[in-house]
Amino acid sequence: MVPEPVGEYVSASANNVTKDAGTNREPALATRGLSKSFGSLAVARDIQLNLPVGGRYALIGPNGAGKTTLINLMTGMLKADAGQIVLGGEDITALEPQERVRRGLARTFQINTLFPGLNALEAVTLAVAERRGVARAFWRNIATYREAVDEAHEILVKLKLGDACYQPTRELPYGRQRLLEIALALATKPKVLLLDEPAAGVPQEESGEIFEAVANLSNELTLLFIEHDMHVVFRFATHIIVLVGGAIYTEGSPADIAADPGVREVYLGKRKHG
Numbered sequence: 001m002v003p004e005p006v007g008e009y010v011s012a013s014a015n016n017v018t019k020d021a022g023t024n025r026e027p028a029l030a031t032r033g034l035s036k037s038f039g040s041l042a043v044a045r046d047i048q049l050n051l052p053v054g055g056r057y058a059l060i061g062p063n064g065a066g067k068t069t070l071i072n073l074m075t076g077m078l079k080a081d082a083g084q085i086v087l088g089g090e091d092i093t094a095l096e097p098q099e100r101v102r103r104g105l106a107r108t109f110q111i112n113t114l115f116p117g118l119n120a121l122e123a124v125t126l127a128v129a130e131r132r133g134v135a136r137a138f139w140r141n142i143a144t145y146r147e148a149v150d151e152a153h154e155i156l157v158k159l160k161l162g163d164a165c166y167q168p169t170r171e172l173p174y175g176r177q178r179l180l181e182i183a184l185a186l187a188t189k190p191k192v193l194l195l196d197e198p199a200a201g202v203p204q205e206e207s208g209e210i211f212e213a214v215a216n217l218s219n220e221l222t223l224l225f226i227e228h229d230m231h232v233v234f235r236f237a238t239h240i241i242v243l244v245g246g247a248i249y250t251e252g253s254p255a256d257i258a259a260d261p262g263v264r265e266v267y268l269g270k271r272k273h274g
C-alpha cells in the first residue's frame with residue numbers, strides 16, 4: 001500500500017525531479033497512443049509517456065494492470081496494435097527487439113539460461129564483445145580482448161559486483177545474480193534501461209542493494225522500473241506512473257502520488273503483495 005508522504009522520501013525525490021527537468025533535450029523515451037489488446041482484453045490503452053533523460057521512473061499498479069505488457073511493447077517483444085514508441089526522437093515502433101537494443105533500449109535477461117558455466121567477468125566480457133561486434137574473434141587480438149575485459153570489469157565494479165568477478169554465475173546468491181543480469185544489460189551501453197521487478201524473489205534486505213546500485217548509475221541513463229514494494233518505489237523513483245486496467249491512471253512526483261487519495265484506493269484491498 002502507498003505509504004504516507006514521509007519527509008525524507010518526498011524532499012529527496014522532489015530535488016531530483018527539479019534537477020532533471022528544464023532541459024530542452026528530446027525525451028529519452030516516449031510513447032504516443034500505444035495500444036494493445038489480447039482478444040477482448042485491452043491491456044494497453046492509449047498510453048502517452050514522456051521520459052526525460054536521466055529520470056528514475058517507477059511503473060506501479062495492481063497485478064494484471066499491464067505493466068509487463070507495456071515494457072514488452074517498448075522492447076518489441078510484443079507488437080503494438082496502434083501507436084508509436086520513440087527513442088531519443090527516433091520512431092522505433094517497427095524495429096525488431098535486437099535493433100532497439102542496438103539503439104540503446106535495454107532490458108534484463110535471465111542469466112541462468114544465457115551463461116550458466118561462466119564466471120561473472122567472463123559473462124559480461126562476452127556481452128561487451130558482442131556489442132562491439134568482436135565476439136567471434138576478440139580472443140585472437142589481445143588489445144581487443146583487454147578492452148572488453150576492462151569495460152566489463154568497470155560495469156561490475158559500478159554495480160558493486162567487483163568481488164564476484166571470478167565466481168561462476170550459477171553460484172552467485174540470487175540477489176547478485178539479478179545484479180549480474182543488470183550488468184549484462186549495461187554491457188549493451190543503453191540510453192534507457194527497463195527493469196521488470198529487478199528484485200523479485202530477492203530477500204528484502206538485499207533488494208535495497210540492487211536499487212541503490214541501479215539508482216547510482218549515470219545521470220545520462222534513463223531508468224524505468226516496475227516494483228511492488230512501495231518503500232523502494234518512494235525511495236528511488238523521481239517520478240511515478242500509475243497504471244490501472246491498461247491505462248495511465250495518474251503520474252507525478254512521489255509527493256504527488258503519495259498525496260493522491262485515488263492511488264491509495266486503487267491499491268487498498270486489491271494488492272496481492274507490496
Ligand SMILES: Nc1ncnc2c1ncn2[C@@H]1O[C@H](COP(=O)(O)OP(=O)(O)OP(=O)(O)O)[C@@H](O)[C@H]1O
Binds near residue numbers: 043065
Ligand atoms: N500473452 C498474453 N495473452 C493473453 N493475455 C495476456 C498475455 N500476457 C498478459 N496477458 C494478460 O494481460 C493483463 C496484463 O498483464 P501484465 O503481465 O502486463 O500485468 P502486470 O501489470 O505486469 O501484472 P503483475 O503485477 O502481476 O506482474 C493480464 O490480465 C494478463 O493476464
Ligand SMILES: [Mg+2]
Binds near residue numbers: 067068069
Ligand atoms: Mg508484471
